[in-house]
Amino acid sequence: MVESTLEMAAPLPPQPAEMPRPPASIVPLWGLPIVGAVLVLEVVAIAGNWLWALDFFHVVGGGLWTGIDLFVGLVIGPIIGRLSVQARVEFSARFMPKMLLIMPTLVTMTLASGWQLARHLQYLDSSYPRHDWVVASFIVVGVMAVIALGLLEPANLAVLFELRKPKPNGMLIGKLMRRFTYTAGITGVMQLATLVIMTRLAT
Amino acid sequence: MIQHEPLPDSFAIVERRLPPITEVAVATMILIVIGGIYMAAQIPGSVSLAPAVALLAVAAVLVVADLVLLSRIRVFAWRIFRIVFGWALLAYIVIAGMIEYAFVTDGTRGGPLVVLSLMLLVYAVDIPLILAFSVARYQEPDAARE
Numbered sequence: 001m002v003e004s005t006l007e008m009a010a011p012l013p014p015q016p017a018e019m020p021r022p023p024a025s026i027v028p029l030w031g032l033p034i035v036g037a038v039l040v041l042e043v044v045a046i047a048g049n050w051l052w053a054l055d056f057f058h059v060v061g062g063g064l065w066t067g068i069d070l071f072v073g074l075v076i077g078p079i080i081g082r083l084s085v086q087a088r089v090e091f092s093a094r095f096m097p098k099m100l101l102i103m104p105t106l107v108t109m110t111l112a113s114g115w116q117l118a119r120h121l122q123y124l125d126s127s128y129p130r131h132d133w134v135v136a137s138f139i140v141v142g143v144m145a146v147i148a149l150g151l152l153e154p155a156n157l158a159v160l161f162e163l164r165k166p167k168p169n170g171m172l173i174g175k176l177m178r179r180f181t182y183t184a185g186i187t188g189v190m191q192l193a194t195l196v197i198m199t200r201l202a203t
Numbered sequence: 204m205i206q207h208e209p210l211p212d213s214f215a216i217v218e219r220r221l222p223p224i225t226e227v228a229v230a231t232m233i234l235i236v237i238g239g240i241y242m243a244a245q246i247p248g249s250v251s252l253a254p255a256v257a258l259l260a261v262a263a264v265l266v267v268a269d270l271v272l273l274s275r276i277r278v279f280a281w282r283i284f285r286i287v288f289g290w291a292l293l294a295y296i297v298i299a300g301m302i303e304y305a306f307v308t309d310g311t312r313g314g315p316l317v318v319l320s321l322m323l324l325v326y327a328v329d330i331p332l333i334l335a336f337s338v339a340r341y342q343e344p345d346a347a348r349e
Binding site for chain 1: 243244297305309338
């Protein structure tokens with residue numbers, strides 16, 4: 001505990017000239033057309049009641065969302081927690097801008113298609129025998145949304161803005177990254193509940 | 204003679220105490236999420252709107268209270284706040300619009316649609332507020348840049 005506090009309080013070491021910085025736009029602009037295309041295709045699939053496409057969006061989006069959450073929360077997160085502040089800064093400058101585009105897109109893709117699939121397959125009707133499992137999935141998603149949007153994403157953005165400063169505050173970055181690591185771990189564990197629910201519904 | 208509030212240095216920016224904007228906004232989000240789950244669990248059947256309306260009303264009061272608290276902060280990185288809030292608002296209007304579109308396509312009408320739309324409106328303002336405040340609170344206040 002004392003060790004981690006000292007580590008957090010350590011000033012940022014002298015930065016080399018090639019110190020990585022997040023892009024000036026924060027969000028990688030080259031990724032926006034891809035996000036736009038995914039969202040447009042999803043709207044078309046919903047409008048056309050295109051079951052195969054809805055299934056594709058839900059399975060692919062859900063698989064990636066769950067996989068990335070588990071991997072970041074349970075593998076990458078603990079590794080980041082043990083890195084030096086300098087290494088965390090270098091990792092964050094490259095990793096977090098991409099996460100800002102990838103995760104909201106995957107979440108929107110998965111939830112919108114999942115809702116439409118559930119409607120088509122009559123899972124939303126309260127008479128459906130496993131309706132309780134469907135409601136349980138809403139609750140899990142709701143808890144994850146609160147953690148992701150209320151804690152994880154704000155910490156992510158704040159770190160990126162801090163990294164743009166001429167002299168980033170290492171103590172603040174350490175504090176925010178610790179929040180990122182913990183919340184990513186919690187959403188990773190919550191994804192295990194998603195896997196249980198989804199396999200129950202599909203069986 | 205105008206009295207200016209002293210500008211904090213970089214350490215004080217991180218350590219200074221600000222109103223609980225984030226905490227109130229997260230509480231608002233929790234209420235909206237609970238209301239959304241309550242509605243989604245009953246749609247497309249008949250929904251008793253009273254609990255959802257109550258949750259929505261409290262959430263709306265909290266958002267307004269948060270905006271009032273925010274407006275009372277004098278020394279703050281308002282320029283950064285506006286940039287982040289603006290772009291986040293645009294993103295969440297798109298997301299809320301997609302959710303609204305799905306509900307309309309699915310045939311949700313009348314009271315449930317009104318309540319869901321107002322919930323989405325609160326959500327679309329609340330999330331950008333959390334993001335923008337979380338960033339701006341650690342930035343150099345505007346006046347210090349002049």
